[in-house]
Amino acid sequence: GAVVSQHPSRVICKSGTSVKIECRSLDFQATTMFWYRQFPKKSLMLMATSNEGSKATYEQGVEKDKFLINHASLTLSTLTVTSAHPEDSSFYICSARRGGGNTEAFFGQGTRLTVV
Amino acid sequence: AQTVTQSQPEMSVQEAETVTLSCTYDTSESDYYLFWYKQPPSRQMILVIRQEAYKQQNATENRFSVNFQKAAKSFSLKISDSQLGDAAMYFCACRTSGTYKYIFGTGTRLKVLA
Numbered sequence: 001g002a003v004v005s006q007h008p009s010r011v012i013c014k015s016g017t018s019v020k021i022e023c024r025s026l027d028f029q030a031t032t033m034f035w036y037r038q039f040p041k042k043s044l045m046l047m048a049t050s051n052e053g054s055k056a057t058y059e060q061g062v063e064k065d066k067f068l069i070n071h072a073s074l075t076l077s078t079l080t081v082t083s084a085h086p087e088d089s090s091f092y093i094c095s096a097r098r099g100g101g102n103t104e105a106f107f108g109q110g111t112r113l114t115v116v
Numbered sequence: 117a118q119t120v121t122q123s124q125p126e127m128s129v130q131e132a133e134t135v136t137l138s139c140t141y142d143t144s145e146s147d148y149y150l151f152w153y154k155q156p157p158s159r160q161m162i163l164v165i166r167q168e169a170y171k172q173q174n175a176t177e178n179r180f181s182v183n184f185q186k187a188a189k190s191f192s193l194k195i196s197d198s199q200l201g202d203a204a205m206y207f208c209a210c211r212t213s214g215t216y217k218y219i220f221g222t223g224t225r226l227k228v229l230a
Contacts, residue, residue: 042223097216104163
């Protein structure tokens with residue numbers, strides 16, 4: 001199957017700083033990428049959908065100024081958590097799908113963010 | 117809006133035995149897809165099985181099969197001949213045809229006992 005890679009897998013940052021998480025599709029072009037947040041022992045909650053070359057579409061309740069998403073190329077989307085606070089600590093997962101057809105999205109391995 | 121409900125936070129099964137994980141969903145759409153994803157300790161989400169709502173035949177993938185009851189909006193996963201490697205969180209999910217927004221349930225943690 002297709003490979004989606006996230007980097008870093010773990011990151012610790014200080015409160016008030018910003019942190020960037022990358023999501024790459026390694027062997028296919030991803031026209032659409034998705035960012036999820038998973039709280040401990042909880043389900044995945046969709047944060048936003050990003051299409052290459054256009055602005056991301058955020059789900060209700062997600063602060064777009066806090067969670068900046070950029071999808072500048074067909075193989076890379078980035079999520080930047082700005083002015084991070086301890087409550088932003090979570091597991092962030094991206095997924096990506098090829099354009100066209102009826103193929104499912106593939107998930108990255110996730111990034112554990114800890115804000116101290 | 118779509119909702120997915122998994123009422124079993126945790127299940128246990130003896131190695132080589134069979135276990136069924138429950139899932140119910142609600143959607144007003146007529147064309148949708150249902151999934152079971154496995155999340156092992158590595159946290160990588162792995163697609164286990166997929167069911168198209170318009171197909172009456174239950175999907176199967178080796179030891180994994182589903183019981184899809186469309187009228188009841190039920191979509192259970194049966195794991196036969198359970199193996200230690202099956203231990204993981206299992207998420208039921210739904211997406212509407214034409215979109216790729218997956219709505220996930222809260223998950224069921226499966227423990228496999230040796």
